[in-house]
Amino acid sequence: MQKYKSSKIPRIAMWVIVLVVTYIMIHIEHAQPPLRHMQLLIAIFFLTFSIPKIMHLGGFATTFARYDLVARNFLPYGYLYPFIELALGFGYLFNANPVVLNSITLFVLTLTGLGVYLALHDGKVVYSGSMGTVFRARLGWFDLIEIAVMASLATTILWWL
Numbered sequence: 001m002q003k004y005k006s007s008k009i010p011r012i013a014m015w016v017i018v019l020v021v022t023y024i025m026i027h028i029e030h031a032q033p034p035l036r037h038m039q040l041l042i043a044i045f046f047l048t049f050s051i052p053k054i055m056h057l058g059g060f061a062t063t064f065a066r067y068d069l070v071a072r073n074f075l076p077y078g079y080l081y082p083f084i085e086l087a088l089g090f091g092y093l094f095n096a097n098p099v100v101l102n103s104i105t106l107f108v109l110t111l112t113g114l115g116v117y118l119a120l121h122d123g124k125v126v127y128s129g130s131m132g133t134v135f136r137a138r139l140g141w142f143d144l145i146e147i148a149v150m151a152s153l154a155t156t157i158l159w160w161l
Contacts, residue, residue: 014049054082060129061081064081088108098158116144
């Protein structure tokens, strides 16, 4: 698979897929409450973004360990992380225990977000794991924004429950 010089093209493409599939799912399900819309958005996000990580699991785990607080000290977490995202995605898709699901999501994203923030704040030049190693993209503020958006949605869902 070609590695793009610009990380914007594949990331924008992934977000377009996430938004289009979410829109379609909302209409297929006739989902009315905004709460379900948020669940579907998080589900499709996690499912879509876990795929490139799983495709190149070893590369992802090594890259992720350069900035994630847990994976840096416990590399197996880097191998497990894409499957955590995948499980969370299916949990949101099937509306599994929302309190537990959103609490786990918030915990995982807070840890990941803190690691991304510290790497950016310290000026580390590392590659992002968000697109796996399929696309070579430098870790940037957009990674932190993605994490913050998903964490905000999980927090909002918890608030509404």
